Amino acid sequence: MADTVSVEYLYPPNWDLNPPESGGWRRVIAQLRGVSDGTGETDVQKIDISELRTTDGRVPTRTAVEWIQYSVSEGWSVLLEWDRSPNSVIARLTGSGELDWTKTGGKPDASEAGDRTGDIQLTTVGAAANDSYDITICLKLKV
Helix, strand or coil, rough: CCCCEEEEEEEECCCCCCCCCCCCEEEEEEEEEECCCCCCCCCCCEECCCCCCCCCCCCEEEEEEEEEEECCCCEEEEEEEEEEEEEEEEEEEEEEEEEHHHHHEEEEECHHHHHHHEEEEEEEECCCCCEEEEEEEEEEEEE
């Protein structure tokens, strides 16, 4: 068996994961959900920035996390990271809460271009059967 997971884009609304032919967005908001069967997740790609487009139609080269709202079952944690060599921690989430970096322009992926994909990965730590997470993340797209 495997964990039951989903990624849903709340903004832009009704987006079907097909990049637009022209134009795009300044930011995206995604909801990540998961229920564990006890196996957990390790470095699972949740957001692939090559599927996104900036307002001028280009593929973003990096993102900045503006805010995260989360609820994680007691007794385990969720690690969000930018995919790079080595990975860079965005946040370790436990319990429930909100992280907000909007006043500082967002928490940026500041790695060098050759060291990263810019994708966002998720790892669960200490998962037990029926543990769950619900994470909403707002990303600012950058070129």
